[in-house]
Amino acid sequence: MPTTPNEKGDVARLLKEVTLLPTASIVDLGSGWGGMARFLAKTYPDHPVIGYEESWFPYLISKWMQWIRPLSNLTFKKENFYRADLSKVGLVYCYLFRAGALRVEKELLPKLPATAQLISLAFAFPNTIPIRQVPTMGLWNGAAYLYNSTRAD
Numbered sequence: 001m002p003t004t005p006n007e008k009g010d011v012a013r014l015l016k017e018v019t020l021l022p023t024a025s026i027v028d029l030g031s032g033w034g035g036m037a038r039f040l041a042k043t044y045p046d047h048p049v050i051g052y053e054e055s056w057f058p059y060l061i062s063k064w065m066q067w068i069r070p071l072s073n074l075t076f077k078k079e080n081f082y083r084a085d086l087s088k089v090g091l092v093y094c095y096l097f098r099a100g101a102l103r104v105e106k107e108l109l110p111k112l113p114a115t116a117q118l119i120s121l122a123f124a125f126p127n128t129i130p131i132r133q134v135p136t137m138g139l140w141n142g143a144a145y146l147y148n149s150t151r152a153d
């Protein structure tokens with residue numbers, strides 16, 4: 001389900017709290033049609049943005065949009081994001097489903113760089129306290145959550 005303009009606005013409110021190191025990258029875990037990755041790439045033109053998507057159809061739509069309206073700092077990868085190298089990442093964004101959020105919390109959050117922050121739209125991590133959350137007016141009428149990496153380097 002692609003994000004709505006309202007949800008992008010809600011995420012933008014959380015982005016005001018995010019501090020990125022100059023070389024840090026931004027990733028969208030499960031970039032779908034690419035709309036949110038494009039929004040992030042426009043918001044942070046000096047940072048590389050990578051969208052990971054494992055399903056062919058949304059991936060091809062996102063590539064097609066890149067062909068029509070290219071953004072130089074944006075890349076899409078047809079890849080399972082659990083196998084991605086996230087060692088240089090500064091901001092992780094995801095909009096998954098309950099079990100997906102749980103798995104990201106368990107498997108990826110502890111491996112992120114100490115300076116990384118993570119935004120989960122609609123689905124909170126059940127065992128981590130967000131540093132901020134904003135209500136959203138999307139399909140789920142829930143919230144968007146901002147987390148710090150829990151890794152202690």
Ligand SMILES: C[S@@+](CC[C@H](N)C(=O)[O-])C[C@H]1O[C@@H](n2cnc3c(N)ncnc32)[C@H](O)[C@@H]1O
Nearest residue numbers: 001002003030031032036053054055080081095
């Ligand atoms: C709800 S859509 C979110 C789209 C986009 N991030 C947004 O905010 O508009 C979730 C996407 O995650 C993808 N996805 C789920 N698990 C994945 C995985 N392990 N690796 C890559 N993509 C995955 C799904 O195929 C789906 O397109």
